[in-house]
Amino acid sequence: MGRGKIEIKKIENVSCRQVTFSKRRSGLFKKAHELSVLCDAVVGIIVFSNTSRLYEFSSSSMRGIIDRYNRATGSSTSQMQVETVQEQTELEILRHEVARLQNENAMLKGNDLGGKSILELQQLERQLNDSLVSVLRKKEAMQSKEIQCSKLKIDMMCFNLSTQLPIQPGSGTGHRVSPNTVTVTDIETTLQLWPTCSEHSKAKEVTLTRRESNSSSC
Structure with missing residues (x-):
């Protein structure tokens, strides 16, 4: 076992x-x-x-092994210490940045203005004016874009309507009639200044008949 x-x-x-x-x-x-x-x-x-x-x-040698160990871990330890210091510095910078942004946000909302000087308030006023101008420009750009899109939609709708209208009856070419187009039938008006050939012949016959009547009466 x-x-x-x-x-x-x-x-x-x-x-x-x-x-x-x-x-x-x-x-x-x-x-x-x-x-x-x-x-x-x-x-x-x-x-x-x-x-x-x-x-x-x-x-x-145990001493040699220990010295080698210290050299190997010493460089890594120093590197770790440097990285730790850098991270702490970056963390502190980020904390200050967060605090600054929070303070600016509070001032933009009109909070925590009691201890501000005239210079700081004037600077805040300029920032608000700049922000307002930026907002207005953005608004105008968006409105202009919306107007262009609306015009494009109107043009497309008009084009679609024009292609869907019925064909005008009696049109040999097959043209479609636009709803805004008024069709006017042309009426030919002729001004006759001289008698036609048939009327001229009839008048000539009447003249000859009258002459014959006058001759017989004489």
């Missing part, structure tokens, strides 16, 4: 605790030695017992 799993918790028995500490420490150092040999790694272990006794293992 295999060994049962040992519950990981503090060993209350002092003697058992000392024995376990000695065995586990030796096993830990053995594993560290194997790691350094197999992987060509630099390994250093420092252990203090519950009685403050020091035990250590190092694949090379």
